[in-house]
Amino acid sequence: MEIICIGNELLIGKTLNTNASWMAKKATSLGIQVKRIMVVGDHVNEIASAVTEALDRRPRFIVTTGGLGPTFDDKTLEGIAKALKRKLGINERALNMVREKYETLAEHGKLEKTELTPPRTKMAKLPETAEPLSNPVGTAPGVAMNVDGTALLILPGVPSEMEAIFEQSIVPLFRRESGDTAFFEASVYVDDIMESTLAPLIDQTMHDNPFIYIKSHPKAEEGEPHIEIHFSTTSKNPKTARNRLGKALIQLSELVQKKGGKIKSQKKRSN
Amino acid sequence: MEIICIGNELLIGKTLNTNASWMAKKATSLGIQVKRIMVVGDHVNEIASAVTEALDRRPRFIVTTGGLGPTFDDKTLEGIAKALKRKLGINERALNMVREKYETLAEHGKLEKTELTPPRTKMAKLPETAEPLSNPVGTAPGVAMNVDGTALLILPGVPSEMEAIFEQSIVPLFRRESGDTAFFEASVYVDDIMESTLAPLIDQTMHDNPFIYIKSHPKAEEGEPHIEIHFSTTSKNPKTARNRLGKALIQLSELVQKKGGKIKSQKKRSN
Numbered sequence: 255m256e257i258i259c260i261g262n263e264l265l266i267g268k269t270l271n272t273n274a275s276w277m278a279k280k281a282t283s284l285g286i287q288v289k290r291i292m293v294v295g296d297h298v299n300e301i302a303s304a305v306t307e308a309l310d311r312r313p314r315f316i317v318t319t320g321g322l323g324p325t326f327d328d329k330t331l332e333g334i335a336k337a338l339k340r341k342l343g344i345n346e347r348a349l350n351m352v353r354e355k356y357e358t359l360a361e362h363g364k365l366e367k368t369e370l371t372p373p374r375t376k377m378a379k380l381p382e383t384a385e386p387l388s389n390p391v392g393t394a395p396g397v398a399m400n401v402d403g404t405a406l407l408i409l410p411g412v413p414s415e416m417e418a419i420f421e422q423s424i425v426p427l428f429r430r431e432s433g434d435t436a437f438f439e440a441s442v443y444v445d446d447i448m449e450s451t452l453a454p455l456i457d458q459t460m461h462d463n464p465f466i467y468i469k470s471h472p473k474a475e476e477g478e479p480h481i482e483i484h485f486s487t488t489s490k491n492p493k494t495a496r497n498r499l500g501k502a503l504i505q506l507s508e509l510v511q512k513k514g515g516k517i518k519s520q521k522k523r524s525n
Numbered sequence: 526m527e528i529i530c531i532g533n534e535l536l537i538g539k540t541l542n543t544n545a546s547w548m549a550k551k552a553t554s555l556g557i558q559v560k561r562i563m564v565v566g567d568h569v570n571e572i573a574s575a576v577t578e579a580l581d582r583r584p585r586f587i588v589t590t591g592g593l594g595p596t597f598d599d600k601t602l603e604g605i606a607k608a609l610k611r612k613l614g615i616n617e618r619a620l621n622m623v624r625e626k627y628e629t630l631a632e633h634g635k636l637e638k639t640e641l642t643p644p645r646t647k648m649a650k651l652p653e654t655a656e657p658l659s660n661p662v663g664t665a666p667g668v669a670m671n672v673d674g675t676a677l678l679i680l681p682g683v684p685s686e687m688e689a690i691f692e693q694s695i696v697p698l699f700r701r702e703s704g705d706t707a708f709f710e711a712s713v714y715v716d717d718i719m720e721s722t723l724a725p726l727i728d729q730t731m732h733d734n735p736f737i738y739i740k741s742h743p744k745a746e747e748g749e750p751h752i753e754i755h756f757s758t759t760s761k762n763p764k765t766a767r768n769r770l771g772k773a774l775i776q777l778s779e780l781v782q783k784k785g786g787k788i789k790s791q792k793k794r795s796n
Contacts, residue, residue, distance in 0.1 A: 265559040266708070268755065269742075271542050274564070277537025280601025288536040289571070291564035293545070296740070300560070307578070323602050325741055326728050352529035365719065373724035382586035392743075393721070412743055432598060437537070450595035450664070457787070468597050469533060469567070471540075472663075472683055484539065 255281055256308045257291045260301055260320035261411055264293045269270060273319045280420065280458030283413045285432030285488055286501050289313060296321060299335025307483055309337070314431060316404055317424065322394040324373035330408060331397065338401060341383040347376035348386035348395050367450055378460040384408075387423040391415050393484075396423060401466075438495035439486040440503055447515030448479050455509040456483070465489075526552055527579045528562045531572055531591035531601050532682055535564045541789060544590045546685055549690065552588075556703030556759060569591060572604025580608070580675055585702060587675055588695065591682030593665040595644035601679060602651060602668065609672060611652040618656035619649035619666050626664045655679075658694040662686050667694060709766035710757040711774055718786030719750050725782040727754070734773040736760075751789075 257277055263269040271293065278288045280406050292308070294300040301321070308316045321330030335342045351372055359365040375392040380386065387396030387407075392415035397408035407424055409416045444452070449472050471482040485502055489495035506515050528548055535541040542564065549559045556587065563579070565571040572592070579587045593599030593793045606613045623645055631635040647663040658678075660666030662687035668679035677697055715723070720743050727739050742753040756773050760766035778788050 262738075263755070264546070265562065266553040266710075266757070267546045267559075268710075269547070270546045271562075275535070275541045277538070278536055282537040287536075290575075291536065291562075293562035295560065304561075323741075323743070325724040326731075327740055364697045369615075371721060371725075373721040377721075439537075439539075443660075448641060450644040450648075453596040454642075459712065460597075461587055467533070471534065471599055472594070484534070486537070498613065 255288050255315040255317065256313045257284050257288060258308060258318040259291065259292075259293045259411075260302075260305045260318060260333075262304060264320075264326070265295050272413065274415055276413070277317060277319070277420065279507070280425070280430060282437045284425065284428040285435030285437060286315065289525050296327040296329050296490055298333045298336055299328050301330055302337040304415045305334055305337040305406075308451065309406075312402070313404060315407060315427070317407045317409065317420075319409045319416050321408045322377065322396070322408065324376055324394070328394075334399075334406070334408065335381040338381060338399075340383070341379055342379045344375065344378055345380040345384065345386055348380055348397075349375070351386055351388055351395045352378050352393060362433070378475075387419050389415055389423060390418045392418075396511070398423070399523060408498065413521065434490045435487050435488055436490075436495070437486065438492070438499060439484065440471065440499045440504055441482050441484045442472075442507060443511050443518040444479075444481050445516040445518050446479065447481070447510055447513055449481055451513055452483070452510070452515070455506060455513065458504040459509065460501055463498065465498055466502040468502065468506065526557050526559050527582070527584045528559060529572075529575050529579060529587065529589040530564045531589060531604075532564075532599070533598070535591075536566050540745055544682065544684060547684070547688065548588060548590070548691065551696070552699060553708045553787075555696065555699040555730050555788065556706030556708060557586065557699045566581055567598040567600050569604045572601055573608040574676070575679045576608040577606055579626040580672055580677075583673075585674060586698070588678045588680065589690075589722070590680045590687050593648065593679065593681045595647055595665070597649070599665075605670075605677070605679065606652040609670075609756065610652065610687050611654060613650045613652055613718060615646065615649055616651040616657055619651055619668075620646070621658055622657055622666045623649050623664060626660075628782065630779050644694065650779065658690050661689045663689075669694070698747055705761045705762070706759055707761075708757065709763070709768045709770060710755065712755045713778060714744075714776055714782050714789040715750075715752050715754060716787040717750065718752070718788055720752055720783055722780065722784055723752065723754070723786070726777060726784065730773055730777040730780065733776060734769065736769055737773040739773065739777065 274291045292304045296303045321328045356368040360368045384399045396419040399406045473480045565575045579667045579785045627639040655670045667690040670677045725789045744751045
């Protein structure tokens with residue numbers, strides 16, 4: 255799976271990319287591996303390039319966020335249409351979704367005119383063969399397309415809208431793809447051992463535990479070492495996964511203590 | 526400028542990519558435009574691909590973070606050497622930097638052995654023609670290379686180390702490149718107007734203010750609209766920039782009020 259985030263606000267450092275990490279965490283927990291995250295600005299050519307490059311790597315899923323709204327700088331669908339050499343046109347199902355949203359808002363007295371102005375109609379202009387995904391909390395529908403075996407899933411950038419469509423329409427796809435495979439992780443925090451001393455201990459533990467991936471995350475400078483050691487594995491069987499994690503965690507903890515390191519705390523989490 | 530962030534922790538959603546937004550904000554404020562951010566995992570081939578692709582777009586700067594430490598999964602320099610078809614070898618200046626760090630730690634009684642073990646020496650193995658950048662707060666030096674007119678700047682992933690090397694070695698490069706050009710921005714928050722109603726007002730204001738970029742950021746669903754409108758411009762002259770921002774901000778505020786929108790607050794910021 256690849257993630258493409260679209261929005262100048264990410265490239266000027268105005269907005270922290272919480273969408274990417276939310277999606278990455280969610281996909282990982284469902285057993286879907288994220289291979290790359292790309293961030294591009296609100297430019298048709300940049301969006302088209304990023305989508306073309308991602309499609310060339312033939313991932314099973316590409317999820318994009320951002321650029322689906324009614325303003326001039328919402329250019330995601332235009333960029334994707336360009337990448338795929340498909341035309342953009344009104345999708346009747348999408349137009350109905352947008353119309354119903356504005357009618358509901360008007361019924362609740364939140365809107366005077368339900369008129370489908372060009373900025374509103376814009377949200378229903380999809381590339382040919384695309385299907386809209388209903389947006390439970392906002393106006394712009396998500397979009398799904400199949401491109402030579404890659405499911406291209408296009409979501410808005412407002413976090414509440416992205417998350418709602420993701421939960422409703424993408425989680426079931428991911429579950430079907432990964433079967434019951436899930437991601438399991440555990441962390442141990444160690445003090446008084448430097449990362450450079452830890453390195454061969456991690457090597458040995460990974461060698462002895464071939465299904466476990468271990469990564470050290472230094473939380474302070476080498477001089478006052480405080481390091482998180484993160485263990486992870488994927489498995490269809492939660493018990494197998496927890497046993498594997500436990501075994502590797504114990505082995506590495508013992509090696510660390512032999513070298514004078516202190517184990518500070520353990521945290522285990524299964525998704 | 527392009528940013529490449531390296532680390533599995535970003536792809537599993539364990540770590541929020543604050544490094545990317547810190548660097549993007551810093552570069553933008555210095556008048557350097559970030560065109561793309563890529564995130565890849567701790568895999569030599571993935572790192573090599575991302576670097577090759579970024580170099581092919583010939584940006585003036587590529588800054589990478591992550592993967593410079595002493596452990597097996599710190600693979601950035603290996604990936605870059607592969608992308609550039611250069612060999613990795615001990616760089617004497619880098620080795621001296623690493624040696625001095627461990628000697629200082631030993632002098633302060635924080636370390637028994639200053640021995641340059643393979644994991645420690647690893648941090649001084651740079652691609653041919655690369656130069657180390659001194660790391661004021663950690664052990665692994667940063668690395669700078671010139672590749673056909675692109676400055677490839679390679680920083681650690683620990684935020685305090687990345688920021689210290691960036692401030693010391695990269696900020697001066699960026700200042701020299703951009704001259705006195707700086708980025709200026711201002712925001713206004715509006716209520717009671719929908720983004721789809723706002724869209725044509727933004728179009729008109731941008732048309733009348735050709736040096737100003739305006740982007741709306743909905744902070745709630747379309748039904749209860751609360752929207753940030755963000756204005757930005759770049760200029761060598763702060764006064765010109767502030768006048769431009771002020772003019773566009775006033776024009777759009779008036780248009781919003783005519784449509785029944787409420788201006789909630791204004792925030793102006795110059796870097």
